[in-house]
């Protein structure tokens with residue numbers, strides 16, 4: 419499997435896991451087209467290559483991390499909803515260093531864990547080495 423296929427496999431897994439969406443090539447193409455047509459609000463820019471966009475797939479709102487150079491979706495994430503946080507029974511999902519940094523959450527590396535709540539998008543971090 420080459421790098422491109424590995425990214426696609428990862429993206430499909432994340433869409434299924436986080437939003438229960440079958441992210442086939444038509445879904446991916448539709449999201450990329452919307453990003454390229456400036457139909458998606460740009461949330462943040464972390465490096466020259468990667469940006470985060472707010473996208474809508476079906477009835478679900480999400481943040482999509484997009485690689486401008488490869489023209490590929492890297493991952494999808496929950497949107498942080500401040501209003502819902504008070505009422506939320508948080509369900510934490512651990513995210514990778516790359517994903518954390520793409521949405522602007524500091525990630526210190528190896529023993530450091532960043533989790534995002536799948537319901538409200540709140541994040542928390544802890545160090546497991548101590």
Ligand SMILES: [Zn+2]
Pocket residue numbers: 503506507508509535536537538539540
């Ligand atoms: Zn929550």
